[in-house]
Amino acid sequence: MKSLYIHIPFCNHICTYCDFCKHLYSYSNVLKYLNQLEEEVKDRYNNEVLDTIYIGGGTPSVLNMEELRKLFNIISLIKLNKNYEFTFECNVNDITEELITFLYKNKVNRISIGVESFNENKLKFMERYANYEDVENKMNMIRRIGINNINLDLMYAIPGETLKDLENDLKLFLKLKPDHISTYSLILEEYTKLSNKEILPIDEELELNMYNYIRNKLKRKKYIHYEVSNFCLSGKESIHNLNYWNNLEYYGFGLGAHGYIDGIRYENTKNLDEYLKGNYVYKQEIVGIREKQENELMLGFRKIKGISLQEFFDKYQVNMQEVFPIKPLLKNKDLIYKDGYIYINPDKIYIMNEILLKMI
Amino acid sequence: MNKNIRNFSIIAHIDHGKSTLADRILEITNSVSKHDMKEQLLDSMDIERERGITIKLNAVELKYNYKNQEYILHLIDTPGHVDFSYEVSRSLAACDGAILIVDATQGIEAQTFANLYLALNNNLTIIPVINKIDLPNANIEKVTNELIDVLGFKKEEIILCSGKTGEGVENLLNAIVERINPPKYYEDNLLRALIFDSYFDSYRGVIVSVKVASGEIKLKDKIKLMSTGAVYEVVELGVNTPKEKKLDKLASGQVGWINASIKSIDDVNVGDTITSEINPVSIPLEGYKPMKPMVYSGLFPIEPNKFENLREALEKLKLNDAALVYEPVTSIALGFGFRTGFLGLLHMEIIEERIEREFGIEIIATSPSVIYEVTKTNGEEILVHSPNELPDRAQIKCIKEPFVSSSIFVPSEYIGPIMDLCSEKRGIYKSLEYIDKTRVNIHYELPLSEIVYDFFDKLKSLSKGYASFDYELSDYKESDLVKMDILINGTVVDALSTIVHKDAAYKRGKEITENLKEIIPRQLFQVPIQASIGSKVIARENISAMKKNVLAKCYGGDITRKRKLLEKQKEGKKRMKMVGSVEIPPEAFLSVLKTNK
Numbered sequence: 001m002k003s004l005y006i007h008i009p010f011c012n013h014i015c016t017y018c019d020f021c022k023h024l025y026s027y028s029n030v031l032k033y034l035n036q037l038e039e040e041v042k043d044r045y046n047n048e049v050l051d052t053i054y055i056g057g058g059t060p061s062v063l064n065m066e067e068l069r070k071l072f073n074i075i076s077l078i079k080l081n082k083n084y085e086f087t088f089e090c091n092v093n094d095i096t097e098e099l100i101t102f103l104y105k106n107k108v109n110r111i112s113i114g115v116e117s118f119n120e121n122k123l124k125f126m127e128r129y130a131n132y133e134d135v136e137n138k139m140n141m142i143r144r145i146g147i148n149n150i151n152l153d154l155m156y157a158i159p160g161e162t163l164k165d166l167e168n169d170l171k172l173f174l175k176l177k178p179d180h181i182s183t184y185s186l187i188l189e190e191y192t193k194l195s196n197k198e199i200l201p202i203d204e205e206l207e208l209n210m211y212n213y214i215r216n217k218l219k220r221k222k223y224i225h226y227e228v229s230n231f232c233l234s235g236k237e238s239i240h241n242l243n244y245w246n247n248l249e250y251y252g253f254g255l256g257a258h259g260y261i262d263g264i265r266y267e268n269t270k271n272l273d274e275y276l277k278g279n280y281v282y283k284q285e286i287v288g289i290r291e292k293q294e295n296e297l298m299l300g301f302r303k304i305k306g307i308s309l310q311e312f313f314d315k316y317q318v319n320m321q322e323v324f325p326i327k328p329l330l331k332n333k334d335l336i337y338k339d340g341y342i343y344i345n346p347d348k349i350y351i352m353n354e355i356l357l358k359m360i
Numbered sequence: 361m362n363k364n365i366r367n368f369s370i371i372a373h374i375d376h377g378k379s380t381l382a383d384r385i386l387e388i389t390n391s392v393s394k395h396d397m398k399e400q401l402l403d404s405m406d407i408e409r410e411r412g413i414t415i416k417l418n419a420v421e422l423k424y425n426y427k428n429q430e431y432i433l434h435l436i437d438t439p440g441h442v443d444f445s446y447e448v449s450r451s452l453a454a455c456d457g458a459i460l461i462v463d464a465t466q467g468i469e470a471q472t473f474a475n476l477y478l479a480l481n482n483n484l485t486i487i488p489v490i491n492k493i494d495l496p497n498a499n500i501e502k503v504t505n506e507l508i509d510v511l512g513f514k515k516e517e518i519i520l521c522s523g524k525t526g527e528g529v530e531n532l533l534n535a536i537v538e539r540i541n542p543p544k545y546y547e548d549n550l551l552r553a554l555i556f557d558s559y560f561d562s563y564r565g566v567i568v569s570v571k572v573a574s575g576e577i578k579l580k581d582k583i584k585l586m587s588t589g590a591v592y593e594v595v596e597l598g599v600n601t602p603k604e605k606k607l608d609k610l611a612s613g614q615v616g617w618i619n620a621s622i623k624s625i626d627d628v629n630v631g632d633t634i635t636s637e638i639n640p641v642s643i644p645l646e647g648y649k650p651m652k653p654m655v656y657s658g659l660f661p662i663e664p665n666k667f668e669n670l671r672e673a674l675e676k677l678k679l680n681d682a683a684l685v686y687e688p689v690t691s692i693a694l695g696f697g698f699r700t701g702f703l704g705l706l707h708m709e710i711i712e713e714r715i716e717r718e719f720g721i722e723i724i725a726t727s728p729s730v731i732y733e734v735t736k737t738n739g740e741e742i743l744v745h746s747p748n749e750l751p752d753r754a755q756i757k758c759i760k761e762p763f764v765s766s767s768i769f770v771p772s773e774y775i776g777p778i779m780d781l782c783s784e785k786r787g788i789y790k791s792l793e794y795i796d797k798t799r800v801n802i803h804y805e806l807p808l809s810e811i812v813y814d815f816f817d818k819l820k821s822l823s824k825g826y827a828s829f830d831y832e833l834s835d836y837k838e839s840d841l842v843k844m845d846i847l848i849n850g851t852v853v854d855a856l857s858t859i860v861h862k863d864a865a866y867k868r869g870k871e872i873t874e875n876l877k878e879i880i881p882r883q884l885f886q887v888p889i890q891a892s893i894g895s896k897v898i899a900r901e902n903i904s905a906m907k908k909n910v911l912a913k914c915y916g917g918d919i920t921r922k923r924k925l926l927e928k929q930k931e932g933k934k935r936m937k938m939v940g941s942v943e944i945p946p947e948a949f950l951s952v953l954k955t956n957k
Contacts, residue, residue, distance in 0.1 A: 204906070204908045207908055208907040208908055228910060244919075258918045258920070285920075291923075295919060298923065298926065299919070302911075350908050350909075351884060351906060351907070351910065352909070353909040353911065353926060357929060357930055357933060360926065360930070
């Protein structure tokens with residue numbers, strides 16, 4: 001199982017909270033960028049058959065048709081498995097019949113839409129725009145064209161947000177019947193528009209209540225909680241993201257992308273000029289065995305189902321409980337064992353780092 | 361030989377420009393080339409330069425030509441802060457004269473007085489100097505009158521100069537030659553050298569700073585340290601000019617250093633006399649009384665296995681810091697450490713910082729305590745250096761605490777607030793005198809514990825920084841004192857206990873619990889913090905349980921960054937001290953000192 005991530009670092013507008021690698025869209029840069037991206041793919045891709053592709057950003061949907069054709073030309077170099085998953089991230093405003101038809105014809109079978117919220121105050125805080133009817137129409141159109149796997153992003157824990165605001169937001173999200181919902185609680189990161197302002201995060205207790213509300217509500221609506229902040233209808237897990245959480249390998253191409261290939265984790269430069277010059281790798285390091293095992297925990301415990309003891313053993317030829325202090329944590333109910341899997345006590349997911357810190 | 365030697369030091373209130381004037385003197389006597397010149401040249405410790413203060417005395421030899429004769433001047437730069445007055449007294453014992461500096465913009469201050477009296481007690485010739493005359497707000501006339509009216513100098517004695525521009529510095533050098541007596545002459549010509557300082561050099565062992573009062577010391581001489589009887593052979597000796605300069609001998613009247621491969625720190629006592637083994641004198645030079653520490657604090661290594669390293673660090677620091685005392689102590693919360701005595705808070709801060717910087721040992725310091733005299737019901741009298749040594753309440757007949765007599769120099773418009781502060785701090789009014797029309801010198805007796813706590817900060821803020829303050833221990837007085845414990849998650853943390861006045865207990869208990877609530881990070885469970893006297897809880901705060909510590913999103917494959925975040929959290933946990941099941945950061949143990957503004 002191997003994946004590919006491609007980063008399109010351009011946006012029409014920079015959202016206040018975003019700390020991903022992004023630039024304002026400019027026509028002249030994009031073509032140069034895509035040419036360089038092609039070089040990188042040709043240079044680094046080893047021709048193996050991949051299982052998932054994810055095109056994220058930035059805002060991939062900001063590309064015009066000419067640029068998209070160029071991008072998908074590059075992607076045609078990639079060999080895909082028969083049962084592949086191919087996700088393309090879209091901004092609501094960019095979604096047109098032309099775009100979706102093009103994506104559908106070019107093998108995209110999953111669309112992720114950055115809706116984030118329908119609440120005016122929340123949207124204003126994020127400097128985003130979304131309208132319920134608009135999203136509803138566009139989702140219908142996507143499904144009509146033939147793409148039947150749609151994710152919606154939902155943000156919560158926005159300063160000023162109440163539990164009631166969240167309830168209303170979630171109600172509208174559910175009305176749209178997305179196949180998958182990714183939730184994000186706002187994190188005030190450095191190097192964002194917000195970091196220049198003095199903004200206090202919302203109360204931790206309220207945030208936990210919001211999280212629990214989302215969990216319970218979605219569960220009642222038959223959504224499966226399969227990762228700390230991800231929910232889906234049966235069979236609609238994001239295979240691409242599961243690949244990360246299973247600590248498996250993936251290519252990352254494009255500005256600021258991260259990859260993990262042949263036991264080496266690498267990070268591409270975030271400097272567009274450097275990238276355009278062809279100096280794409282910023283740093284890389286071989287992951288040692290202990291670090292690999294620790295990553296296995298750090299990532300694997302994000303899955304609600306947890307980590308399979310058998311799979312751990314198959315991967316590392318050692319039992320998990322021999323290299324990590326699992327037993328005392330089972331005893332104090334930080335961890336739970338069931339059917340060959342170890343997982344974080346669902347009541348303690350929101351303090352999962354504290355549990356990880358006891359192990360690594 | 362002696363008649364062309366002058367030994368002098370510079371004394372002043374802090375910030376009146378001692379070190380800058382010393383810099384100019386070095387420059388004018390060509391002791392340092394312009395190229396090597398830097399500010400605060402004699403302050404060799406980083407910590408001195410960073411804070412712009414002098415902590416250690418420093419001795420240098422200068423050559424000065426006066427009326428076609430060469431004179432050797434020994435300049436000893438001294439600290440100005442009240443905590444370091446013992447350093448001043450040590451350097452004065454090696455001198456025959458002192459330059460008393462007064463800032464032309466400030467006038468005389470509390471420590472001008474204190475240092476002047478120290479010098480007069482040592483029978484030194486005083487040269488009064490008004491410094492910083494180049495500043496636009498210099499008020500030479502007013503300060504001259506203060507020196508005449510308050511300190512009793514004559515107008516013609518006063519020298520005006522600027523350490524910054526160098527103006528008047530030659531006049532000062534001439535006055536040093538003319539007015540200060542050459543060192544006392546001993547007719548027997550036997551070796552007598554006063555040890556006025558020492559430090560540890562990791563390659564050479566203990567280096568001692570001496571003033572040779574009579575006779576001479578040569579290379580390979582066998583010398584005897586009179587108080588311990590230890591004998592050593594001189595390997596190296598010399599003077600500082602201010603660079604270390606090796607010589608063959610130190611003659612009568614010279615101030616220099618000796619390396620005699622002394623490996624045992626205990627053999628060297630500052631204030632001791634060095635004589636010759638073959639031809640010794642029988643009576644040592646008059647030394648000086650060692651200073652007694654005024655406050656005690658527990659120092660504990662954060663990493664328990666650094667206990668021996670901490671002991672070594674303290675040993676080495678003690679070498680040139682006679683006032684530092686320590687003994688091993690055990691705390692339930694903090695493990696093995698040292699109960700350490702200091703002259704005051706600045707002294708404590710400096711030592712703690714030096715341990716961390718020069719020896720690389722991270723330490724936890726408990727809040728400082730004064731020494732209490734406790735009379736037990738069975739008549740026994742004991743000294744209590746830390747709250748945990750206080751006997752059971754039922755066994756205590758009375759507790760006495762140290763008081764200081766203090767003098768506060770302040771512009772008269774602040775008299776009201778300062779007197780309110782002193783009475784709030786349980787001070788006993790003594791007297792008030794006007795220095796001139798606008799400034800007063802207020803005398804109070806104050807409990808030392810209040811000074812250790814926050815008196816000085818409050819004094820400075822109430823007087824907008826204008827007040828200056830000096831104090832010395834006066835006596836012990838009976839007070840209504842109680843031990844206040846702090847309970848974290850239901851357990852008494854011995855390192856956080858304090859002795860407080862009964863009337864102040866509620867307020868202090870509230871402050872400490874509030875401070876701890878801020879400092880201690882949230883745990884996975886709710887943590888109550890209580891202040892109690894005996895079994896009675898007098899204040900309580902709760903630290904609510906941690907609700908969130910999760911990487912909310914984990915996409916795009918940026919695993920390394922998430923990892924770093926976890927590693928950072930792990931590092932943070934490492935410096936915490938586990939007390940019961942609660943993780944407490946080191947700074948919490950000083951929270952008892954912090955006041956809510």
